[in-house]
Amino acid sequence: MNPHEQRGKAPETAYAFLEGKFVPLHEAKISIMTHAFLYGSGVFEGIRAYYNSANDEVYVLKLIEHYTRMRNNAHILMMEITQSAQHLAELTCEMIRKCGYREDVYIRPMAYKSAQRIGLKWDKNHEFMMFAVPMGSYLTKERPLNCMVSSWRRIQDNAIPPRAKVSGSYVNVSLAANEARENGYDEGLLLNEDGSVSEAAGMNIFLVRSGHLITTPVYDNVLEGITRACVFEIAKDLGIPYEERSMNRSELYASDEVFICGTGAEISGVGSIDRRQIGDGKTGPVTNKIQDVFFDAVRGNNPKYKNWLTPVWHR
Ligand SMILES: Cc1ncc(COP(=O)(O)O)c(C=O)c1O
Numbered sequence: 001m002n003p004h005e006q007r008g009k010a011p012e013t014a015y016a017f018l019e020g021k022f023v024p025l026h027e028a029k030i031s032i033m034t035h036a037f038l039y040g041s042g043v044f045e046g047i048r049a050y051y052n053s054a055n056d057e058v059y060v061l062k063l064i065e066h067y068t069r070m071r072n073n074a075h076i077l078m079m080e081i082t083q084s085a086q087h088l089a090e091l092t093c094e095m096i097r098k099c100g101y102r103e104d105v106y107i108r109p110m111a112y113k114s115a116q117r118i119g120l121k122w123d124k125n126h127e128f129m130m131f132a133v134p135m136g137s138y139l140t141k142e143r144p145l146n147c148m149v150s151s152w153r154r155i156q157d158n159a160i161p162p163r164a165k166v167s168g169s170y171v172n173v174s175l176a177a178n179e180a181r182e183n184g185y186d187e188g189l190l191l192n193e194d195g196s197v198s199e200a201a202g203m204n205i206f207l208v209r210s211g212h213l214i215t216t217p218v219y220d221n222v223l224e225g226i227t228r229a230c231v232f233e234i235a236k237d238l239g240i241p242y243e244e245r246s247m248n249r250s251e252l253y254a255s256d257e258v259f260i261c262g263t264g265a266e267i268s269g270v271g272s273i274d275r276r277q278i279g280d281g282k283t284g285p286v287t288n289k290i291q292d293v294f295f296d297a298v299r300g301n302n303p304k305y306k307n308w309l310t311p312v313w314h315r
Helices: 035-039 063-076 085-099 167-182 226-238 249-253 285-298 303-308
Strands: 015-018 021-024 042-044 047-052 057-061 105-113 126-134 145-153 187-191 197-200 204-209 212-215 242-244 257-262 266-273 309-311
Touching: 015 085, 021 085, 035 105, 042 063, 042 167, 057 085, 063 085, 063 105, 063 226, 085 105, 085 126, 145 167, 145 257, 167 187, 197 249, 204 226, 204 249, 212 226, 226 242, 226 257, 226 266, 226 285, 257 285, 266 285, 285 303, 303 309
Parallel strands: 145 187, 145 266, 212 242
Antiparallel strands: 015 021, 015 126, 042 105, 047 057, 047 105, 057 309, 105 126, 187 197, 197 204, 204 212, 204 257, 257 266
């Protein structure tokens, strides 16, 4: 099996939460007539949890923030999630304990339109589901990514709001991610219709120019990333100036460093874009500093960032 096929698979013993109860993951099924399956009308989150072997603890990263974002996003699709972010967080920890995970995991919750009939218009019905699968780090620090600017453009707020993390809208970034892979690159970067940079396929993007961090603003059709907010916090603590502003494609090539960040990709350095080397082609010093703080923080090894983490086993 190649690594793409292996990634994100669950063990036989895993549990999911579906329609109000825990069920074995292999029994967690929905009807093929479900609106979200037919029309992509779900909002989801990707959440990581990190295992700390010294403490024998699994720490879920920014759990409340993820559920707060999900509840706000569901509202855009006119789904009001009645459970509080706190309650959903507790259910998530309970599920991880039921699965017995003592390793790094990736959690996928989704609120989705659950009516079973043909027709675009939304009913009131919606459901909540989640599952978790073991998932190690995306890539090592030593291996910066080779990226391409995709020929696909980023969807705009007035088409499908990218900030809403709508399941159906992920065809957009999948097209870019797949195009990159088919052409021998690691990841695709998407431009907006006006040619400005939006984000990577499933990650936010940062440039480093003369020691300053720059990322694209929320109005440039990006997901308001939680890792992006972690980077801001780390940059502030390290005294690295940062700003949010639009950028052109050529600014990517002219940067000293580029990195992408997101729950899945964590913080990953970019070594080249469209075959143009970025800096010296290695993960740059500013990226390295931010990565070091981030990876310590998420595993519970830096007390300063303990408030980012929800422990699963020792409550
Ligand atoms: C399109 C897109 N942009 C950015 C991100 C990064 O967001 P976060 O850091 O909240 O995972 C994600 C991933 O979740 C994403 O899907």
